[in-house]
Amino acid sequence: MEYIPNVLFTLILALGIGFFVRNIKKLSRNIRLGKDVDVSDNKPTRWKNMARIALGQSKMVVRPIPGILHIIVYVGFIIINIEVLEIIIDGVLGTHRIFAPLGKFYDILIGSFEILALLVIIAIIVFWLRRNIIKLKRFFKSEMSGWPKMDGNIILYFELVLMTLFLTMNGADYQLQQMGAVHYVEAGYFPVSQFIAEFFDGFSVSTLIVIERVCWWLHIVGILCFLNYLYYSKHLHILLAFPNTYYGKLTPKGQFKNNDAVTKEVKVMMDPSADPFAAPAEDAPMPEKFGASDVMDLSWVQLLNAYTCTECGRCTSECPANQTGKKLSPRKIMMDTRDRLEEVGKNMDSNKGVFVDDGKQLLDNYITKEELWACTSCNACVEACPVSIDPLSIIMDIRQYLVMEQSAAPSDLNNMMGNIENNGAPWPFNQMDRLNWKTES
Incomplete structure (x- = not known):
């Protein structure tokens, strides 16, 4: 009978970790639906970016108050995980405070855990007030209704309950140590929970x-x-911020990538030995799509971006198009991409790992043309993101599909491109008339 709690704990631990691993495999599969892209270059720079942005939180503190509060929560959860390791070992072996023999070092650990737990509780309360009482504008955009709004609060409640349970557990433990209860060895320093222990005065050992x-x-x-x-x-960004910052874009923000599909077509057109009228071979692969209309047309890095999105709204609050009342929200672009990717993943789960066409796509069913063409490609969203997400790359890839596959550019853009083709400039004036102004008196 005495081993029943240990067996029960081990079973719960195995189920919890097993379900987590199952979801991580599903997450990995969904991300790998994207096109392959080579991001193996400049490894020292990539490691530096990950250490500076993900680990060091350098872009969070651009806004000092939420940045510092976020660092408190972040550091608190990382360090308190050492305490979780002790709980797991105790649960499996049936011991209690197995790290207690560390002596003074253990006292310092427990003391720091408690101070951090209290700071985390304070930070959580401030975050809750900002969301629900102060009601910051960026938390109340149209895409933040329903589940996204609820999720933001659920995670705060989760963290608050976990920290409260930790301190209450320590408070009861401290009181039991003072009472000399069997199995409760005197170990640890409790600068916060010793005050909670005062509420337990007069309680029996049992x-x-x-x-x-x-x-x-x-x-x-x-x-x-x-x-x-x-x-x-x-x-999910708690886990994905590290690989996302590692694989983040290293080229200057204003530098757009060349489309490989376009490059291949141009090379064929410029090949003097190529017959433009020759029928394609039977085993020839289908020509690659220009741009992207669905999540499978994006790169796996872009799909990783979508899953990493924190929904903080910094990108949207900095977007000039959004500030002037246009429909575009870079945060919504990432949320839509993730939602569509999840839909594709569920489709595959229902069809033995094979995607069955559902008549939907990212373009139109999730992201509208109005949103896409509202973008000024200024990169403000990319600069603002605290975890190196690039909403602009997705916008530009879908725009490319609209222009090159559907010839669906806005009329103003079509006029400009026609002028460039005919006149060598965006303006509707003949090249011969360009210098007429010089001869005018």
Whole structure:
């Protein structure tokens, strides 16, 4: 009977980690639906970017108040995971505070955990107030209604409950240590939870053990639930921010990539030995699509971008098109891409791993032409993103599809391109008339 809690804990741990691994495999499969792209260059620079942006949070502190609060939550969760490691070992082996023999170092660890837990609670309360009382404008755009709005609050409640359980568990543990309860060795320093322990004065040992054990179980089960909730939440960036910043764009922001499909076609046209009227060979591959109309036409890095989106709205708040009332929201572009990718993934799950055409695509069914053509390609969204997401690359790829595959550019753009073709300039004037102004008196 004494081993039942250990077996139960091990089973819950295995189920929690197993479900998480299953979702990560699904996530990896969905990202790999994108086109292959070579991002193996400049590894030292990529490692530096990951360390500076993802680990160092350098772009978060551009806005100091939310940036510092985010760092507190971020550091708190990373460091407190050391405590989670102790809980897991204790749960499997049936021990209690197995790291206690570390002595003074253990005291410092527990003390720092508690101070960070308190700071995390304060930061969470401020974040909740900003969302629900102050109601910052960027959290209330049209794309943030329904699940995205709910998700932002759920994750705050999750974090608040986990930190409260941690401190309450320690408070009961501290009181049990003072009472000399069996199995509760005197270890750790409790600068925060010792005040919580004052509420437990007069409680019996058996009652305190129940409180401590209930908080212990709820805390670790809550962490496993939180881990598996990440896949369904914008907080997936906790895991993906690191690879996303590593694979982020290194070229200057104003430099657009050449389309390989266009390059191939131009090379064929310029090949003097090529017969433009020759029928394609039977085994010849289908010509590659110009641009993108669906998620499978994007690169895997762009799909990784979509899953990494934090929905913070910094990109949208900096977008000049959005500021002037136009429909474009770079955040919505990323959210739409992720939603479509999830839809494609569920389609494959239902059809034994094969995508069956569902009559939908990213263009029109998710992202409208009005949104795409509102973009000024200024890169403000790319500069603002705290985790190196590039919404502009998706916008430009879909625009390229509209122009080169559907000839569906706006009339003003068609007029300009016609003028360039006929007159060598965007303006509707004959080349011979360009210098007429010089001869006028």
